[in-house]
Amino acid sequence: MSHEDRALFLTELYVFSRDNLKLTTLARKKKQLPVLEKVTITDVAAEGKAIARVNDMVVFVPFVAPGDIVDIQITRKKNSYAEGKAIHFHEYATKRAQPFCEHFGVCGGCKWQHLPYEEQLYYKQKQVYDNLTRIGKVEIEEKLPILGSKRTTFYRNKLEFTFSNKRWLTEEEVRSGDAFEQMNALGFHIPGMFDKVLDIHECWLQADISNKIRIGVKEYCLTHEGYPFFDLREQTGFVRNLMIRTASTGDLMVVLMFFHEDIERREALLSYLAEQFPEITSLMYVINEKCNDTITDQEVVVFKGKDHIIEEMEGLRFKVGSKSFYQTNSEQAYTLYKVARDFAGLTGKELVYDLYTGTGTIANFVARQARQVIGIEYVPEAIEDAKVNAALNGIGNTLFFAGDMKDILTPDFIGEHGRPDVIITDPPRAGMHDDVINTILSAEPERVVYVSCNPATQARDLGLLNVRYAVKKARPVDMFPHTHHVENVVLLERRKTE
Numbered sequence: 001m002s003h004e005d006r007a008l009f010l011t012e013l014y015v016f017s018r019d020n021l022k023l024t025t026l027a028r029k030k031k032q033l034p035v036l037e038k039v040t041i042t043d044v045a046a047e048g049k050a051i052a053r054v055n056d057m058v059v060f061v062p063f064v065a066p067g068d069i070v071d072i073q074i075t076r077k078k079n080s081y082a083e084g085k086a087i088h089f090h091e092y093a094t095k096r097a098q099p100f101c102e103h104f105g106v107c108g109g110c111k112w113q114h115l116p117y118e119e120q121l122y123y124k125q126k127q128v129y130d131n132l133t134r135i136g137k138v139e140i141e142e143k144l145p146i147l148g149s150k151r152t153t154f155y156r157n158k159l160e161f162t163f164s165n166k167r168w169l170t171e172e173e174v175r176s177g178d179a180f181e182q183m184n185a186l187g188f189h190i191p192g193m194f195d196k197v198l199d200i201h202e203c204w205l206q207a208d209i210s211n212k213i214r215i216g217v218k219e220y221c222l223t224h225e226g227y228p229f230f231d232l233r234e235q236t237g238f239v240r241n242l243m244i245r246t247a248s249t250g251d252l253m254v255v256l257m258f259f260h261e262d263i264e265r266r267e268a269l270l271s272y273l274a275e276q277f278p279e280i281t282s283l284m285y286v287i288n289e290k291c292n293d294t295i296t297d298q299e300v301v302v303f304k305g306k307d308h309i310i311e312e313m314e315g316l317r318f319k320v321g322s323k324s325f326y327q328t329n330s331e332q333a334y335t336l337y338k339v340a341r342d343f344a345g346l347t348g349k350e351l352v353y354d355l356y357t358g359t360g361t362i363a364n365f366v367a368r369q370a371r372q373v374i375g376i377e378y379v380p381e382a383i384e385d386a387k388v389n390a391a392l393n394g395i396g397n398t399l400f401f402a403g404d405m406k407d408i409l410t411p412d413f414i415g416e417h418g419r420p421d422v423i424i425t426d427p428p429r430a431g432m433h434d435d436v437i438n439t440i441l442s443a444e445p446e447r448v449v450y451v452s453c454n455p456a457t458q459a460r461d462l463g464l465l466n467v468r469y470a471v472k473k474a475r476p477v478d479m480f481p482h483t484h485h486v487e488n489v490v491l492l493e494r495r496k497t498e
Contacts, residue, residue, distance in 0.1 A: 033073070033074040033075065033076075033077060034074050035071055035072065035073050035074070035087070036052075036054055036059070036071065036072040036074065036084070037071050038069055038070075038071065038090055039052045039054060039059070039069065039070055039071070039072050040052065040067070040068070040069050041061065041064045041065060041066050041067065041068045041069075041070065041093070042066055043066055044066060044123040044126075044127075044484075045060055046127055046130075046131070046456065046484070047484060048062070048111055048112065048483065048484030049061060049062045049083075050062070050064045050065065050066060050068075052072065057080070057081060057082060058080070058081045058082075059072060059074070059081070059082045059083070059084055060081065060082070060083045060084070061083075061084050061085065061086055062085065062111065063085075063086065063104075063105050063111065063114060064086050064114075065092075065093040065095065065096050065114055065115055065119075066093060066095075067091075067092075067093025067094060067095060067096075068086070068089060068091065068092055068093045068096075069089070069090040069091040070086040070087075070088060070089050070090065071086070071087050071088040071090070072084040072085065072086060072087070073085055073086075073087045095115070095116055095119050096114055096115070096116070097113065097114055097115060097116045097117075098114075099113035099114050100113060100153070100204060101113060101202070101203075101204050102201060102202065103198065103200060103201070103203075106168070106170055106190075106198055107187075107188055107198055107200070108188060108189065108190065108191040109188065109205065109482075109483065110204070110205070110482040110483060111482070111483060111484070112482045112483060112484060113482050117148065117152055117481060120478070120481065120482070121146050121148050121478060123484075124146055124476060124478055124484070124486040125145065125146040125476050125486075127455060127484070127486065128146075128455045128474070128476045128486060128488045129143055129474070131455040131456050131458070131459040132455065132458070132459045132462065132471070132474065132490075134459075135456055135459035135460055135463070136458075136459030136460065136461075136462040136463040136466070137463055137466075138459070138462050138463060138466050138471045139470075139471065140471045140473065140474050141470070141471065141472050141473060142472065142473035142474075143473070143474060144473055144474060144475040144476075145475075145476075146475075146476040146477065146478060146486070147335055147339070147475065147476070147477045147478065148478050148481075149329065149331070149332045149478050149479065149481050150331060150332075151329075151331060151332075151481075152481035152482065153204045153205070153481075154204060154205065154206060154207050154208070155205070155329045155331065155332070155481065156205040156206045156328045156329060157206070157245060157246050157247060157248075157311075157326070157328055157329070157330050158206075158243070158244070158245045158246075158326075158328050159203065159205060159206045159210060159243070159244050160241060160242070160243045160244075161186050161187055161188065161200070161214055161241065161242045161243075161244075162185075162186070162187065162188070162189060162197050162230070162232075162240075162241055162242075162293070163184070163185070163186050163197075163221075163229040163230045163237070163239045163240055163241065163242070164184070164185045164186075164195070164196070164197035164229055164230060164231070164232060165183060165184055165185075165228065165229040165230065165231050165237060166183060166185075166195060166196060166197070166231065166232075166233075167182075167183050167184060167185030167187075167196075167197055167198070167199045168185070168190045168193075168196045168197060168198045168199075182222075184199075184218075184221075184222060184229040185197040185198065185199035185229070186199065186200070186214060186217065186218040186229075186242065187199045187200035188200060194232060195231075195232040195233040197232075200214070206244065206246060207246050209246070209252065209277070209279060210244045210246065212277070213242075213244055213254060213273070213277055213280075214242060214244070216272075216273070216276055216277065217239075217242055217256070217269070217273065220269060220272050221239055221269070224265075224268070224269075226238070226262070226265045227239050227265065227269070230259055235259075235291060236259075237259055238258060238259055238260065238262060238265070239256070239257075239258060239259075239269075240257040240258055240259045240288060240293070241255075241256075241257035241288075241293055242254070242255070242256055242257070243255040243257075243322070245309060245320065245322075246309075247309045247310060247311045247312075247320065247330070248311060248312055248330050248331070249309070249310050249311065249312050249317075250279075250281075251281045251282065251309035251310050251311075252277075252279050252280050252281050252282070252309065253280070253281070253282040253283075253284070253308075253309045253320075253322065254273060254277075254280050254282070254283050254284070255284045255285065255286060255295075255300060255322050256269065256270065256273075256284075256285045256286070257285070257286045257287075257288050257293070257295065258285065258286070258287050258288070259287075259288065259289060260287065260289060261287050266285065267303075270283060270285060270303045270304070274303070274304050280304075280305065281305045281306060281309060282302070282305045282306045282307065282308060282309055282322075283302070283303045283304040283305050284300050284301060284302050284303060284307065284322055285300075285301055285303055286298050286299070286300050286301070287299075295322065295323060296323055296379070296381075300321075300322045300323070307321060307322070308320055308321045308322075308324075308385075311326060311330060313330075313333070313334050313337070313361075313365065314334065314365070316364060316365065316389075316393050317389070317392050317393060318359060318360075318361055318364070318389050318392075319359070319385050319388050319389055319392060320359065320385070321381065321385055323379070323381050323382070324358070324359045324381070324382055324385050325358040325359060325379070325382060326358070326359060326361065327361070327479065328479070328480075329479045329480065332477065332478070332479045333361070333479070335477055336451065336477045336479065336487055336489065337361070337362055337365050337366075339475050339477060339489045340362060340366075340424060340426075340449050340451050340489050341365065341366050341369065343447075343449045343473070343475075343489060343490075343491040344366060344369075344422050344424060344447065344449050345422075345447060346366060346369035346370050346422065347369070348369060348370065348371065349371050349421075350370050350371055350420075350421035350422050351370070351371055351372050351374070351418050351419070351420050351421050351422075352366060352370045352372070352373045352374070352420060352421065352422045352423070352424060353373075353374050353375075353376070353409075353420040353422075353423045353424070353443075353445070354366075354373055354374065354375040354376070354424045354425075354426075355376055355405060355409065355423065355424070355425040355426070355427070355432075355436070356376070356377060356378075356405065356425060356426050356427045356428065357375030357376060357377045357382075357383075357386060357400065357426075358377055358379075358382050358386070358426075359382050359385040359386050359389060360375050360377075360382075360383075360385070360386025360387070360389050360390060360398065360400060361389075362375075362424055362426060362451075363375035363386065363390075363398050363400070364386070364389050364390055364393060364395055364398060366424070367390075367395045367397055367398050368395075370397070370422075371397065372397045372398070372399070372418075373397065373398045373399075374398070374399045374400075374401070374417055374420075375398060375399070375400045375401070376400075376401050376402075376403070376405060376408050376409060377400070377401075377402060378402070378403065378404055378405065379402070380402040382402075383400045383401065383402040386398075386400045387400055399417070405427075405432075405433065405436050406433045406435035406436050406439075409436055409439050410439065411439070411442060414439070414443050419443055419444070419445070420443060420445045421445055421446050421447070422445055422446065422447045422448070422449065423440055423443070423445045423447075423448045423449070424448075424449045424451070425440075425448065425449070425450050425451065426451040426452070427452070427457075428453075429453055429454040429457065430454075430457060431452070431454065431457030431458065431460060431461050432461050434464070437461060437464050437465060440465065441465065441467070441468050444468070444494060445494070446493065446494055447491065447492065447493055447494070448465065448469060448491075448492040449489065449490070449491055449492075450462070450489070450490045450492065451487065451488075451489050452487065452488050452489075452490070453479075453485065453486075453487050455476075455486065455488050458488060458490065462490065462492070465492060468494060468495055469492035469493065469494055469495060470492065470493055470495050471490055471491070471492055472491045472492065472493050473490075473491050474488060474489065474490045474491070475488070475489045476488045476489075477489065
């Protein structure tokens with residue numbers, strides 16, 4: 001074979017292989033997974049999706065309710081389970097609610113709007129106690145009923161919105177075949193897609209002033225030159241994020257994040273906000289040139305007003321800054337903290353350790369019933385706020401320390417500051433580090449009050465504490481209506497040695 005013939009042969013082989021690969025890829029893409037017909041939804045899973053069982057296979061389906069009879073398009077199949085979506089309803093469950101938000105089913109939040117609130121509470125309580133007994137394998141002496149939220153809409157005190165020049169198109173918009181000139185969005189990320197944002201018209205999570213501010217900011221940026229919405233993939237644009245925090249005292253914080261400095265346009269937008277919304281008591285901005293949106297390592301600059309808002313609870317006042325953690329449902333946070341304080345059983349003589357103290361809300365909340373409270377938290381700014389909050393309320397029996405929990409809470413620390421009578425712990429979703437659990441076991445407090453936003457990791461930690469502590473009682477508290485998330489408070493008491 002000549003060089004020319006060989007070159008031609010290899011070229012044809014490459015083209016054939018390439019085109020065949022394309023055809024194979026297209027065939028794979030077009031391969032449709034099966035449709036399961038007339039399947040009855042039977043239960044709700046831990047992460048909020050509902051469950052159906054077909055031939056011993058568990059199928060997880062979102063946005064359906066137990067009792068629905070549906071056709072399910074399988075979207076993902078594994079050996080032991082499958083995931084799918086309902087494509088046709090034959091019958092609706094008797095216990096169903098009409099979703100109230102136009103973004104239901106697309107937005108990543110409020111996924112349980114189709115369930116009556118009483119049903120939501122039932123499944124949340126079931127989830128908590130199933131986790132504690134199945135994962136933690138602990139016995140609970142007293143299972144107290146869940147405490148629901150009086151407000152089921154407009155209950156959040158903080159929301160963060162993202163600017164994007166690539167808004168998410170709904171299935172209806174895609175099917176329409178229309179060309180959409182306006183692709184800018186100010187809203188929430190589509191779950192699992194970092195560069196796609198759903199444009200929010202009306203959100204039912206925060207007081208209506210939040211909707212007005214968001215819409216006002218968006219309209220201003222669209223009608224004035226020089227305000228390109230951020231491109232999350234290309235990392236270009238000017239306006240990037242918007243955070244709104246409200247307080248029961250009437251305080252209102254707005255933080256705008258820009259990708260780069262443009263003094264003239266930045267000040268024009270902030271001035272518009274200050275004039276248009278005099279309700280804002282704390283107007284701030286951030287210049288964030290990083291790839292991610294976190295502001296914990298960024299300077300937050302005051303444009304007008306204060307650098308914080310004030311929240312109030314049982315006569316106590318709490319300073320909440322732009323980086324501070326504060327429970328996002330203020331009213332229900334009061335309920336949660338009252339349960340924790342009641343479980344602690346304080347008489348005024350106890351030394352209390354408050355782990356993961358945040359801005360010291362729980363520490364300062366229980367301080368009047370304790371001899372002394374020591375709070376530990378990872379974020380230094382939060383600890384500074386905790387100290388300010390103690391001074392603001394004239395509380396003199398609290399001490400606060402900043403640093404990694406497993407590094408601070410050591411036997412030496414306990415030797416210096418005293419062995420706690422009660423430990424209150426409110427860790428992040430990941431739960432407690434093994435070193436922290438071991439330190440609690442060696443410290444041997446009489447009681448441990450464990451507040452958790454993740455019953456699964458709480459159950460795991462309770463299983464580890466079970467060697468020395470008995471679970472006396474538990475009380476779920478619903479902080480987040482229309483979602484599957486739930487808080488739970490557990491009281492552990494040290495087992496008596498024989």
